[in-house]
Amino acid sequence: MSSALRTDDNHEAAVSRPVAPIIRDDAEAIQVARALAPDLAAGAIERDQKRILPRAELDLFSSSGLWGITVPRAYGGADVSFATLAEVIATISAADPSIGQIPQNHFGVVEALRVTANEEQKRRFYRGVLEGRRFGNAFSESGSKHAGIFDTKLVRDGEIYRVTGQKFYATGALFADIIPIAATAEDGNAYLVFADPKAPGLTVTDNWSGFGQRTTASGAVTLDHVAIAARDVVPAYLGYDQPSANGPVSQIIQAAVDLGIARAAIADTIDFVRTRSRPWVDSGRETAAEDPYTIAAVGDLVIRLHAAEAILALAGTSVDAAIAEATEQTVAAASLKVAEAKVLTTEIALLAGNKLHELAGTRSTLQQHGLDRHWRNARTHTLHDPVRWKFALIGNHTLNGVLPPRHPWN
Template sequence: MTTSNTAPVANIIENDQQALNAAYQIADLALLERKQRDQNGILPFDIMRQWSLKGLGAIRIPKQYGGAFVSNQSLAKIFKIIAKADASVGQIPQNQFGLLSSIEQIASPEQKQKIYAGILAGKRLANGGPERYSPDVRSISTYLENIEGQYYLTGQKFYSTGASFADWLAIRALHPDGHVVLCIIDAKADGVSILNDWNGFGQRTTASGSVNLSRVAVAAEFIFDEKALGEVHQYRGAFSQLLQVAIDVGIAEAAYADTLAVIAKARPIADAKVEKASQEHYNLQEVGKLSVLLEAANLLLQDAARYLDELDGIDKVTEEQAKQASIIVALAKVYANDAALMISEKLLELGGSRSSLAEHNLDQHWRNARVHTLHDPIRWKLHAIGNYYLNGQQNARHAWI
């Protein structure tokens, strides 16, 4: 991994308002040609370059290292703003923030300084995701070996969201001593092959494909033991899930806006005996339901972000507080899931046959919602919520709760 001065010079965001302003600027860019990108699988390289140059990639770096460390409330709003404009663009940087949160817990001050300096300069970090044919997402066959004092990575990863845009990749692997480590490598290093072979019907331009590793050299100083991430007082899962929630709410907001727009143009059902589809009693009722659902999802997202901000201000978080963080974010995830799926489906129903035309590409909202909500499905969120309130238990310590 390199931290040379060849990285592009990025703007340094100093506060939450600057970050929000930059997010709206990126959203404006993301709206341009969104339909063409989605329909033709065109990756948003220019948009992600602007994301970094405007300084958005570094907004959660702690202030002592030169970052703004914006609030969770602002961060959630930023992801929602971007995802509303283009859900794929909204998802691409999500892993960077989750990874930086983990690095904050497991890296030494010297390691943090080097990594954060690169991010502040505009470098992008993505993950080499879970392994495609493993028994579950936590199983790892990718391995690290030590040959005459030099470490090398070998393995295959999939669901590597954003890898095609990244300067650095974070790879989980088995250490020769048997424990799991996180390795940061140069995305263009010898032995790294990044394939844009993601072909899901939604979130089409996230570049969530394969990363193949063939004896990739790894600097010893960028190998991190993940043991600390399993401690009972950490809430990295809640933080990671908060961004997933924000993306889902952004999709829901985009679908809701288009729902209002298509109803305004749709023809009314003849039996309704009204002049406009916006006057149909059924449409009024359905839009009313959708607005309540969206408002609830937004409020739960805000509550979850606010609670994480409270924990960020505490020197030592208790196990109970970490549990509550997971549950509060899980509550928001359930409503965000339902809002994204229901509103994007009702958009097509209430818009009528015309809304199904490819030229409008309105189905993108449902496709994006259906694919993105498959991340960390809510059936296990509901299980965790019930187990917590009935039995006081919430013992999972990973990025999915």
């Protein structure tokens, strides 16, 4: 097997990572993720505190074959259940949620290709994904009226296209082999265009300064008349003009990251209470782990965690059904179930990060333990889309039969 990815029919420059193995089924995907997680967890606190970008760890992650597990079987992939993908992302995010977040848009693009790309594009891009290529992200813009508007422009220039604009929240772009860019074409529709990160006029700036998810490098991408080959232009708008699971796919991965944060925070709470915390003076107990109020609070956290896990798994099954047969009803059902998962994973991630310090005590705030990262990561990541709108979507459907709008945040 070659030590570098093939480039015979790709415009991207060769990368030096080994070709990734192809994972064959759901059980193998989960097994690989669980085996990989301890290696990604090592050094996570130091990376967060010093903002050390996880380049080596990300190479390890993408070289594991996990970035290719949703490629359709017709193109050589395992096409795992989205319940499995959610578990994989949650497992990695419990180790380091910045690493867990980085491939979110990669998997979103893999699914978008299924719905909107032509056969040549599917064969070419899916082959690269299976070999270990990483898609980045140049979608969101901080200056547009709202998240669904792309001021970035795509114009025809003879036999090629050119894209110009300014992107932010570009998670994964700094580490990408290929950068998919969302842009509005002259026909008024949104397209995905695929660019080489080293293309003239394309600049990735690591200026992410959020207090959480500090090592995602979710900074800016500047595009100055970047040349795009016609065969690298995909009509992304088709994924929302017609029923598709593109929106639920994007959202379920976000929920999985939050679930992973919650798992890590609860695990650290239990460990700290057992090994370092002191019992309260009025408890009459010998250890903090015997404090009845602490016991009850941990029980509450575990119940809420299990509820989030269960709904996330059901959401994955709903997404699978929408992919298998995309109708107004199946896509709406997937959006609604993923919305439920998003509510529960958001709530348990924030609660677990906060309760950790309440139950573990003042010494848990010492910098040497790095435990504040859980709440910071949860608070930052859960801001991607307002969970208050998830309650409204679910309630409006329940009361009035209104289907959720189709876009990347539903």
